[in-house]
Structures are given as C-alpha cells and as structure tokens.
Amino acid sequence: MPDGSRDPDTGPFRYRVDVLEHLLRHGVCPTSHTSPQLVRDYVRDLYKYEIRRLRDQMLANEFPRAEYAERVDRLRRRYTVLSLLPRQFVL
Numbered sequence: 001m002p003d004g005s006r007d008p009d010t011g012p013f014r015y016r017v018d019v020l021e022h023l024l025r026h027g028v029c030p031t032s033h034t035s036p037q038l039v040r041d042y043v044r045d046l047y048k049y050e051i052r053r054l055r056d057q058m059l060a061n062e063f064p065r066a067e068y069a070e071r072v073d074r075l076r077r078r079y080t081v082l083s084l085l086p087r088q089f090v091l
Contacts, residue, residue: 010035011032011033011034011035012032012033013030013032013033013034013035013036013089013090014032014090014091015030015036015089015090015091016088016089016090016091019081019084019088019089019090022080022081023039023043023081025078026043026046026079028042028043035086036086036087036089036090037086039086039089040081040082040084040086040089043079043081043082044082046079047075047079047082050075051072051075054068054071054072054075055068058071
C-alpha cells in the first residue's frame, strides 16, 4: 500500500492459537501467508462434505432417521470455528 500500511488481505497473518488448535483437528495448518478467507472456505467445504456424507448414510439406512438431527448437531459442534468471520481467525 502506498502509505506503508500492510494490506490485510495479503498477510503475513498471525492466527489465533485457539483457532490453529481447532483447525489442526481437521488437518488444516495454515501458514502466515495463507489467507483466513481461504482457510475458512476450505473448512466450510469439509463441513459440507461431511454433512452430505451423513445424509447419504441416513438415506442408505446406515443409522435410523431419528438419529439424524442429533448427528448433525454433533457434527456442527465439531466445526465451531465456522461461527467466526475470517478476520476473527487472526490477531
């Protein structure tokens, strides 16, 4: 940027420790040059994959339909980082 300030979309990024711990549970380890938006989009895609897989398992009668809502809730709780905005991933 012309005035010498850093562009918030280009990094380097300092991710919050609690966010990094959560991301690591999903196998995601961003570097200081990985944009928070890219990281959040990737984790969101993982969540969407898992929710679709869960639905497919229910439709294939791998578990009772009555358990579906509870399983969705458990899955959602594993992805609490998605409740944050990308700018909240970093310090």
